[in-house]
Each structure stands twice: as structure tokens, then as C-alpha cells.
Amino acid sequence: RDAVTDMLGSVRSLFAAGLSGHADPTRCLELAFRLHRYWAATNVAEGRFWLSRLLDQCPDSPWLAHATYALGYLDYWSGETDNAIAELQTVVALLEGVEDPYAARALIYLAGLLDDLDRVPEAVEYVRRAIRAAQPFGIDLRVAAAMGLGSVLSERGDPEAAKHASLAIELCRSGGSAEQRAAALPTAAMVCCQV
Secondary structure, X not given: OHHHHHOHHHHHHHHHHHHHOOOOHHHHHHHHHHOHHHHHHHOHHHHHHXXXXXXXXXXXXXXHHHHHHHHHHHHHHOOOHHHHHHHHHHXXXXXXXXXXXXXXXXXXXXXXXXXXXXXXXXXXXXXHHHHHHHXXXXXXXXXXXXXXXXXXXXXXXXXXXXXXXXXXXXXXXXXXXXXXXXXXXXXXXXXXXXX
């Protein structure tokens, strides 16, 4: 984070050049996507500012799906629910049939947003799709998808929730990091307690 912060002035200049046509806007959009977690930790508003403008500049970019995910992610964390839902649904449509971890991530966040809005059948559908989309990828993503379904179901008192929480913990034990297990255990306990 400190290294990016130290060169943030140069990054901002590059993005401004991309918007004015003095730098490749597609490369700028890729960089903006790659910085989305940095902005989530430091300045969500700035990330949303650059991503939204660069997306407008590059509607046909090969980075369109990933940058749209990044904007939806930042909108999610800033409480811009309607925007986040629209952006994440766009990502799901753009990555339909493509093996990409960001398809699973978009489905997980989308399920959480729909659950918050009490659109439960849609939330369950999206998180089940996330579980399928996460299968080819690492343990952390598979744990997040399984725990997402456990969380959505547990809020409705559905006993199936405990099965998904247990699956998430088993995945952690089979190859996840200690940090992943430490993060998953309290959530699994909450899910099991609710049902």
C-alpha cells in the first residue's frame, strides 16, 4: 500500500492522460482494475472516480468485465447498492460461460446484495452459481462461495446452511491458509448457531 501511495501522483497523471487521449486508455483501465483493492483500503471515492471515467472512455476494452467488477466492488463497499447490483450483473453477463475467478466473485457479492434486499430466491440462485463458478479455482474462493450460501440460508433458519459452513471449514483444512481458517471459523459458528 505504501509503495502505491508513494507513486499515486504519477498514477493520477497517467489516468488523466488516458482520459485525454495522451495515453492508452485500455492500459489505464487495466491498471485501475488492478488497484481496486488498494482503493478499497484507502480511498473508495477516488477508485470509483477513475474507474467510472475510464470505463466510459473504453466501452470495448478487453478489461471491461474486470474493471466493471472493480467498480461494482467499490460501489458495494460504499453502500451504492443499486449501482453495485447493476455493475455486478453486467460482469456476470459478460463472463457467462468463461472460467474466470471474477465471475465467481461477482456472483458472491451480488448474492450478498440481493440477500440484504430480501430478494432471497435470487440471492440463493446467484450464490449456488458462485459455488459452481469457483470450482476450478483456489480454496479461498471456494470457501467464500460455500460460506456465502451458508450465510444466506442461515438467516432463514434453513438447516442446509450448516452443511455449507462445514464444507467451507473442510476446504480450509484440506489446503487453505491459517488466515482463511481463522476468518471462516467465526462465520461458520454463527451460521450453525442460527440454525
